[in-house]
Amino acid sequence: MNAFLQRLVGAVGRAAVVTAPADMAPHLQDWRGRYRGAALAVVRPASTDEVAAVVRICAEEGVPIVPQGGNTGLCGGATPLADGRSVVVSLSRMNRIRSVDADNAALCVEAGCTLAEVQAAASAVGRFFPLSLASEGSCQIGGNLSTNAGGVQVLRYGNARDLALGLEVVLPDGRVWDGLRALRKDNTGYDLKHLFIGAEGTLGIITAAVLKLFPAPDQSRIAWAAVPDAAAAVALLGRLREDCGDRITAFEIIGREALELVLRHIPGARPPLPDSGPWAVLIEAADRLRGGALEDAFDGALADAVAAGVARDVVVAGTLAQARALWSLRDNISEAQRIEGISIKHDISVPVSRIPAFLEQADAALRAVWPDVRIVAFGHIGDGNLHYNLSKSAAQDNPEFIASTPRVNAIVHDLVVRLGGSISAEHGLGQLKRDEIRRYKSAVELDMMMAVKRAFDPRGLMNPGKVIGFDKD
Incomplete structure (x- = not known):
């Protein structure tokens, strides 16, 4: 083992090979504290060659x-297994903006750049990178791509997959694939970058990416609306898109329980309306326009x-501070839940039109078994993605309920699939849903996924125990 560690030191330098337990500890636990692993070392290379x-x-x-970015994932995908056989490869030192091409509306960044740093680099040349997450100050772009992150702007700009033009990837045998092409059109065979986006580091390590940029919006409108039910929220979305088109960039639904958790646990949080009722939606419209066309259409x-x-009451932010306060209510839901304690979390998607049916049927099915279940529902209703969390x-009653996770998951996920949905909309599979997905994917689909895994990583060394692996075959 000492000889192996010395080889790593020779490759990246002694300071970049971390073996002290206290120094490794932050890399061995996920953000939620649900998974803890062990590792031989944490290695922090500074370049693609390293x-x-x-x-x-x-x-x-x-x-x-085990590749690791900002370690903000929610499914244990960047946490090593407990067997202690792995090396964690942290990309945090690979944080350079390699190039910005404003005329081509693209920039090339290394995988360890935080999402906020990528956004700032785009802003510095008068452009806009639209991926936006509550963790953008700490999550890294390599992790965002590896999980095909979604966030609040998917409605207009798409997921991380839609924002990537090219990738640089270190393959499981150490070869480097340079796919850093800044092209919108390239019809020369298989589009290999899409195999690595969303693969959670199981096929290789993303080390750099070429990302799409957009014109920077010069006006925006942000509103909080109380709606009587989820069906009204869907109807409101339709009305806004009819009047404002794709200027609607975010449309988030927040259930009463989610809002109350934020008001209880987040200092300075204030209710935006005297009574938001059972449901509220947070809406953002943005564009680059002349005159007041956006304000007139939106309001x-x-x-x-x-x-x-369709809406019971509405407040529109009149200042930047008011807009930030409204977004803070949405962005702090996950933190408020973490403070409140453990819950059974679901990251599901169904067609937007079926959101009301999902909520009605899932709530009823769960309360038939657990009448006092607390349902915290919120998320990106504009693209059909709900975070549906239960406790x-x-x-004193929660540990027994948490022990019922398999039964709860079966109720929720079976309904999702019946409604034509997915049990993982944006968080990935990681360790959390690796076995669960086998219940819902067809044998043909699992065979195709396994064929890809074997083709790239025949020995199963890349991020073992995540997404899919060999031990279940």
Whole structure:
């Protein structure tokens, strides 16, 4: 083992090979505190060549590799297993903006850049990178791509997959694939980058990416609307898109329980309306326009919705501080839940039109078994993605309920699939849903996924125990 670690030191330098337990500890636990693993070392390469050297050494020694970005994932995908056989490869030192091409509306960044740093680099040349997450100050772009992150702007701009033009990837044998093409059109065979986006580091390590940029919006409108039910929220979305088109960039639904958790646990949080009722939606419209066209269309559509009873009440942010306060209520739901305690979390998607049916049927099915279940529902209703989280309000009752996770998941996920949905909309599979997905994917689909895994990583060394692996065959 000492010889193996010395080889790593030779590749990246002594300071970049971390073996002290206290220094490794932050890399061995996920953000939620649900998963804890062990590792031989945490290696922090500073370049693609160093990543490739580390991977070659691990491949020669048969040592598994766990790629890790900002470690903000929610499914244990960046946490090593408990067997202690792996090396964690942290990309945090690979944080350079390699190039910005404003005329081509693209920039090339290394995988360890935080999402906020990528956004700032785009802004510095008058452009806009639209991927936006609550963790954008700490999550890294390599992790965003590896999980095909969604966030709040998917409605207009798409997921991370839609924002990537090219990738640089270190393969499981240490070879480097340079696919850093800044092209919108390239019809020369298989589009290989899409195999790595969403693969959670199981096929290789993303070390750099070329990303799409967009014109920077010069005006925006942000509103909080109380709606009587989820069906009204879907109707409101339709009205706004009819009047404002794709200027609607975000449309988030927040259930009463989710809002109350934020008001209880987040200092400075204030209710935006005297009574938001059972459901509220947070809406953002943005564009680059001359004159007041956006304000007129957006505010007019909201006024018509109130008059028609689709919305009960609305407040529109009049200042930047008010806009930030509204977004803070949405962005802090996950943190408020973490403070409140453990819950059974679901990251599901169904067609937007079926959101009301899902909520009605899932709520009824769960309450038939657990009448006092607390349902915290919120998320990106504009693209059909809900975070549907369950617990008991009384702390003493929660451990027994959490022990029922398999039964709860079966109720929720079976319904999702019946409605034509997915059990993982944007968080990935990681360790959390790796076995669960086998219940819902067809044998043909699983065979195709396994064929891809074997083609790239025949020895199963890349992020073992995540997404799909060999031990279940």
